Amino acid sequence: MVVTVKGKTRDLLRFIFHLRKRNRLFKKAPAAKVSPGPMNILAQELHPLFLELKVTQVRQETPLSKTFRLAATEEGKKLPCFRAGQYLVVEDRVEGTPVSRPFSLSSTPDEAADGGYYDITVKGDESGFFAPWALSTWKTGKILRCTGPAGNFYIEPLREADHLVCLAGGSGITPFRSIIKDSLSRNEAYRFTLLYGIPSEEEMIFRQELQELRRLNPDRFTFVPVCSGEQAPEGMEKGFITADLIRRYVSDIGGVSFFFCGPPAMGKHLEEELKVFHLAPRRSRREHYGNPPLESQGEAEYSVTVISGEDRKTMAAREDETVLIALERAGLNPPAMCRSGECGWCRSRLLEGEIRVPDGVSGLRRGDEKFGWFHPCSSYPRSDLVMEVPENPLKNTGE
Amino acid sequence: MNESYDIIVLGSGLGGLAAAFEASRAGKKVLLLEQHNLPGGFATSFVRGRFEFEPSLHEMPNIPSIEEASGVVRYLLDDAGLNIDFETIPDAYRVILTRGGVDVRMPFGVGAFINTIEKQVPGSREPVTAYMELCRDIQEAFGYLSRNEKKVDYRELMRRHGNFIRTGAATADEVADRLKVPPAARDLLYPYWCYLGVPTNRLSFTIWAALLNSYISGGAVIPRHRSHEISSAFVEKILEHGGRLRFNTQVARINTRSGRVVGVTTAAGEEIHCGALISNASPTLVFNSLIHPSTEVPPAARKNINARKHGFSLVVVYLGLDAGPEELGLQDYSYFIAPHMDTRALYENIGNLECRDIMQASVCLNVANPACSPPGTTILALTAGFRSEAWAAVRPSNYVKTKEQVARKLIDQFEKAVGTSILPHIEEVEVAAPATFARYTGAYDGIVYGYEPEPWDSIVPRAMAEEKEHYFENLRFCGGFSYRCHGYGSSILSGKSAAEKTLARTGG
Numbered sequence: 001m002v003v004t005v006k007g008k009t010r011d012l013l014r015f016i017f018h019l020r021k022r023n024r025l026f027k028k029a030p031a032a033k034v035s036p037g038p039m040n041i042l043a044q045e046l047h048p049l050f051l052e053l054k055v056t057q058v059r060q061e062t063p064l065s066k067t068f069r070l071a072a073t074e075e076g077k078k079l080p081c082f083r084a085g086q087y088l089v090v091e092d093r094v095e096g097t098p099v100s101r102p103f104s105l106s107s108t109p110d111e112a113a114d115g116g117y118y119d120i121t122v123k124g125d126e127s128g129f130f131a132p133w134a135l136s137t138w139k140t141g142k143i144l145r146c147t148g149p150a151g152n153f154y155i156e157p158l159r160e161a162d163h164l165v166c167l168a169g170g171s172g173i174t175p176f177r178s179i180i181k182d183s184l185s186r187n188e189a190y191r192f193t194l195l196y197g198i199p200s201e202e203e204m205i206f207r208q209e210l211q212e213l214r215r216l217n218p219d220r221f222t223f224v225p226v227c228s229g230e231q232a233p234e235g236m237e238k239g240f241i242t243a244d245l246i247r248r249y250v251s252d253i254g255g256v257s258f259f260f261c262g263p264p265a266m267g268k269h270l271e272e273e274l275k276v277f278h279l280a281p282r283r284s285r286r287e288h289y290g291n292p293p294l295e296s297q298g299e300a301e302y303s304v305t306v307i308s309g310e311d312r313k314t315m316a317a318r319e320d321e322t323v324l325i326a327l328e329r330a331g332l333n334p335p336a337m338c339r340s341g342e343c344g345w346c347r348s349r350l351l352e353g354e355i356r357v358p359d360g361v362s363g364l365r366r367g368d369e370k371f372g373w374f375h376p377c378s379s380y381p382r383s384d385l386v387m388e389v390p391e392n393p394l395k396n397t398g399e
Numbered sequence: 400m401n402e403s404y405d406i407i408v409l410g411s412g413l414g415g416l417a418a419a420f421e422a423s424r425a426g427k428k429v430l431l432l433e434q435h436n437l438p439g440g441f442a443t444s445f446v447r448g449r450f451e452f453e454p455s456l457h458e459m460p461n462i463p464s465i466e467e468a469s470g471v472v473r474y475l476l477d478d479a480g481l482n483i484d485f486e487t488i489p490d491a492y493r494v495i496l497t498r499g500g501v502d503v504r505m506p507f508g509v510g511a512f513i514n515t516i517e518k519q520v521p522g523s524r525e526p527v528t529a530y531m532e533l534c535r536d537i538q539e540a541f542g543y544l545s546r547n548e549k550k551v552d553y554r555e556l557m558r559r560h561g562n563f564i565r566t567g568a569a570t571a572d573e574v575a576d577r578l579k580v581p582p583a584a585r586d587l588l589y590p591y592w593c594y595l596g597v598p599t600n601r602l603s604f605t606i607w608a609a610l611l612n613s614y615i616s617g618g619a620v621i622p623r624h625r626s627h628e629i630s631s632a633f634v635e636k637i638l639e640h641g642g643r644l645r646f647n648t649q650v651a652r653i654n655t656r657s658g659r660v661v662g663v664t665t666a667a668g669e670e671i672h673c674g675a676l677i678s679n680a681s682p683t684l685v686f687n688s689l690i691h692p693s694t695e696v697p698p699a700a701r702k703n704i705n706a707r708k709h710g711f712s713l714v715v716v717y718l719g720l721d722a723g724p725e726e727l728g729l730q731d732y733s734y735f736i737a738p739h740m741d742t743r744a745l746y747e748n749i750g751n752l753e754c755r756d757i758m759q760a761s762v763c764l765n766v767a768n769p770a771c772s773p774p775g776t777t778i779l780a781l782t783a784g785f786r787s788e789a790w791a792a793v794r795p796s797n798y799v800k801t802k803e804q805v806a807r808k809l810i811d812q813f814e815k816a817v818g819t820s821i822l823p824h825i826e827e828v829e830v831a832a833p834a835t836f837a838r839y840t841g842a843y844d845g846i847v848y849g850y851e852p853e854p855w856d857s858i859v860p861r862a863m864a865e866e867k868e869h870y871f872e873n874l875r876f877c878g879g880f881s882y883r884c885h886g887y888g889s890s891i892l893s894g895k896s897a898a899e900k901t902l903a904r905t906g907g
Contacts, residue, residue: 003533003562005577011565018568021855022864029706031698034687037844039712039787043837045795081795113796152447157803158810159825281449282721282826309643335436335647344446347436365444366451366624367631370482390436393647 046080048148050394055142056117061205065123065171066135067106072115073143079112082149084182085175085287088120089147089337091394094133098333100394101130104175104261104287105149106206108182118149121205123171145394150337153261153287155179155190161257161283165250166194167241167270169262170203172289176261177206184217191220193249193256195241197266200229224249241266243273253277261287288340302381306332306389307351317385323355323376327389334376335392341378350374353385403672404430404643406901407663409650410679412440412840413887414877416633417894418677418901420479423642425902430671431642432663434649439630440679440840440878441847442887447827450719450772453780454831455847456626457594457733457762458488458619459887460610471888472620474895481632485620486768492733494590495816499739501586504731507618509535516584523584530578530588535616536562537608544862548896563605568854571599571607589742590735593760594886596710596784596848598746603857606884613888621767626887649841652691653678653874660874664691675873675905677897681880683709683843686870700870707856710848710885711749711784712833716806719827720777724765727777728819732766734759736816750789752801754808759783761813779821781809787833787844802830849880858884875901 005011057069070088072079082105091100105112107119124131138144153175155164166176173196183190198204204225214223225236226245232238237245250256258279260270267288274284298319304326305314317326324346327334337345341363350372357364357379364375376387408419411433419431437443441455462470475481491505491512503519506512509531517524540563544551557564566574571592575585585599591611592599599607622628637644649666653676662672678685686700720727737745737758745758764771764778772778793801806828814820833845850856861882869875877894879885 001529001532001536001562003529003536003574003577004565005569005573008565011568014568015564018855019860019863022860025706025855026699026702029702031701032705033693033701034683034704034843036688037787037837037846038791039833039837039845040841040843042790042793042795042798042834043845046798046834047838081798083799156825156828158806158822158828280721280826282824342446345436363446365446365627367444367627370624370628371631371635373631390646391648393436393649 048080051146051148053118053144053146055138055140055144058138058140061121062203064125064203065121065205067119067121068138070118070120070144076115079116079118080148082109082112083154084109084178085154086149086151088118088149090120091145092134094130097328097331099130099328100336102338104178106174106177108178108185110182110185121171121174147337147394150343151287153285155183159282161255162189162191163252163256164190164192165246165256165258166192167258167260167262168194169197169266171205172262173205175287177209180221181213184213184220193222193224195224195226195246195249197226197228197241197262201227201233201236222249241270241273243276256283258284260285262289264288302384304381304385304387306387308388317381319381321380323379323381323385327376332389333392334389336377339377341375344375346375346377347373348376348390349388351386351388354382355379355385356382404428405674405905406677407432407671407673408677408679409663410440410878411438411644412679412878413442413629413890414881414894414897415677415679416630416637417891418877418898419637419642420633421895421898422902423637423640427902429642431637431644432648432650433644433646434841435839436646438634438644439627442626442630444625444627447719447829449776450778450827451625452717452778452829453625453764454715456621456887457760458614458621460613460617461620462613462617471891474892475629479636481636483628483632484623486623488619488621488732488767490731491615492590492735493731494587494735496586496740497736497738497816499586503587505587507615509616512615516587519587520581520583523581526578526580527584527588530575530580531612531615533562533566533574534608534612536560537566537605538612541609566604567859569604570854571602571604574604586740589740592742593758593784595852597851597853598742600743601853603852603854605859606852606857623768650689653685653689654691655695655871658695658871660871675901677875677877677901679878680841681843681849681878682876683880697870703868707850709844709846710851711786712836712845713847714783714785714805714809715831716781716809717829717831718779718821718825719772720779720821720824721775721826722777722824723775724763724777727821727824728817729763729766729777729779732763734761734813734817736761736812749784750786752789752805754783754805754812757783759809759812781813783809785833787846790833802832806830849885852884858882873904
């Protein structure tokens with residue numbers, strides 16, 4: 001089949017001319033520089049790789065917790081917008097070892113706008129590593145390196161029911177302070193029922209503020225503190241958050257979205273409790289604080305060898321601690337954000353050895369599973385390991 | 400520490416991965432630098448809850464012969480030996496033109512494809528058959544060219560593939576006009592235009608013909624574990640061949656001296672030397688913001704960029720649904736939904752945030768890959784082209800809200816066209832906008848496609864001008880902005896070819 005478009009000869013001439021057209025257009029074009037892409041600039045505004053923030057205020061919330069107010073180090077510099085419920089990863093050197101931890105923003109997006117601030121609320125007990133350090137050493141004026149806001153624990157209007165049942169435990173109240181206050185300040189259709197589990201009255205964070213929000217928004221906000229301590233005061237529910245308790249405050253279980261944030265042990269307890277409701281997964285969102293719980297905890301110790309180019313470094317790793325913690329203990333400062341398997345920021349290559357990952361927290365890509373990559377933040381060693389660790393971009397953007 | 404490599408590859412998009420793979424396979428000391436913590440650029444995946452989403456790939460043509468230009472799947476499996484499992488896509492696409500009352504499922508296979516068009520548009524068999532035969536002809540000419548890439552005999556090309564030369568300057572519409580393909584048949588023939596992003600009145604027929612023929616004649620596939628599987632398979636081989644890959648390492652500048660690249664400096668200030676550089680970052684980025692000192696950039700390099708038109712970006716609504724595809728009535732993998740198939744008007748409408756009269760190209764992953772999500776769930780991705788200009792007025796404070804509004808429009812368009820209800824089933828949802836692509840890939844302005852392939856800037860003129868437009872002796876480009884134009888297959892093969900040309904110079 002012979003096809004011509006404009007005639008045999010003309011087609012040939014066109015072919016030759018369209019090559020010349022290229023040269024002609026190039027010659028005619030300006031030699032000016034192309035300015036940076038507006039979308040690259042917008043992306044940078046929305047998601048800077050890291051932020052340098054200054055502690056401008058420290059507020060003792062409860063005997064065990066403080067709220068740190070963080071602002072841009074440069075006067076007038078804007079803080080990135082975020083979605084209420086998201087977290088920030090803060091880096092510091094704890095006794096000389098560089099480590100980072102995620103903290104939910106307890107302030108609202110509006111409070112961050114126009115030269116505003118971020119609040120993070122840190123609760124610590126002796127068993128912790130980072131929190132006690134932050135509580136005892138961070139003072140006004142302290143400069144912290146942080147990531148931009150991250151995480152997927154927020155109201156998604158395309159999905160959520162208009163009644164949100166928020167289940168908080170301990171410092172897990174922090175994202176809810178942001179979510180609820182933010183939504184109540186807008187003319188949105190959402191209403192909230194917050195059940196807040198605390199060990200004692202004095203460990204209740206944001207008490208006055210939550211009560212005030214309830215007073216101002218009686219139709220949209222129901223606030224139920226639940227105290228597990230022996231002396232639960234008047235006006236508080238006693239014991240733990242249970243299915244029965246939830247039923248007492250929520251009549252339309254089938255028509256609500258559940259949000260949970262708190263320690264992993266509480267998450268496990270609630271998972272059992274909520275089973276009777278047969279919730280569709282789209283009706284149940286969770287944010288775990290801390291490392292995912294293991295079914296059984298052994299006490300064996302293994303070695304982890306990290307290869308970087310020609311270098312090999314070997315360190316100890318406990319069976320009941322994540323691989324990430326072993327790397328951090330050895331001062332490697334690996335990239336890490338969510339610490340619950342979800343975000344994949346710590347994605348590393350496993351060359352030898354066996355790990356175990358608690359059910360439901362993997363977050364691993366299937367391709368990564370196939371080719372031997374894993375998330376150290378949600379993996380526990382089951383044998384000696386040999387691995388590679390990617391570079392930490394917080395470190396790589398220059399100090 | 401001043402390290403030195405034979406070849407540095409800047410960016411681990413598919414082009415960069417293929418280049419690093421070929422260079423390391425040839426025994427070169429290779430460093431692949433990636434700003435993100437994942438390989439692949441657009442070829443990646445992300446996990447939300449129970450779902451792992453495919454960010455960008457709709458399909459790859461499954462041409463059975465590695466000899467042919469689009470035989471990229473055979474290249475990946477047979478030549479490169481990558482460990483990728485592919486799933487087959489059952490039908491080409493379903494085209495729904497809401498204003499024209501068209502709703503047709505187009506099959507793969509040239510015969511069946513033509514029969515379907517004839518059934519819808521009686522009397523169109525003859526011109527459509529001629530059109531498809533011509534498309535096959537063009538692709539065979541590409542096969543000839545890629546077999547003889549090192550030295551093309553144009554007289555021989557003219558003798559064997561005269562149609563290739565005669566249609567070389569034509570647009571897709573000009574050829575359809577010439578062959579008298581009726582407008583109603585073009586409605587069914589043209590939906591793939593959106594994979595190239597240029598309306599058919601300006602689109603190079605050559606590249607269009609190769610694309611259409613490669614899909615319709617060979618069928619199409621997707622990797623089982625999203626396109627992250629392709630990227631990861633490349634990484635495995637690169638590491639196996641001794642190549643080095645550094646994530647989270649942004650290149651701040653490319654250092655040059657007297658028309659040669661001598662190395663790069665990372666954002667952290669580290670200097671690394673190299674004998675040659677292959678850039679997956681586009682010429683737009685390299686010649687405007689990376690070459691150091693910038694006085695080394697010849698004016699011609701910037702004129703070259705300014706004469707061209709950058710392709711568009713996308714909005715993608717990724718949906719994890721809590722009902723199975725059967726329950727939702729989703730029987731098709733690929734849906735092209737538009738008010739009509741006037742590609743010029745559709746192109747003009749790209750990027751209005753109100754989504755007035757736009758075209759969406761949407762994919763239900765489970766239809767080709769049933770195990771991609773748990774039983775009783777569905778992964779659906781709705782995609783529409785968007786020019787980044789449309790988003791320029793959007794500020795960070797209303798960004799999330801704007802994305803939500805656009806998502807609602809696309810969901811609504813899909814629901815109405817297909818006659819289904821998906822909103823009540825949303826378990827996970829992410830909306831990617833041009834800024835999202837800019838964030839994760841670093842692409843200039845979040846652009847997903849490369850420079851627009853009009854006839855004068857299609858693959859043939861680009862290939863013929865490549866040496867002349869080669870501004871730094873030891874710098875070559877790969878990826879969607881390079882000579883093969885954009886798309887998964889083109890990007891991969893461009894990386895292979897950039898490595899081969901670099902090796903030829905350095906004595907590989």
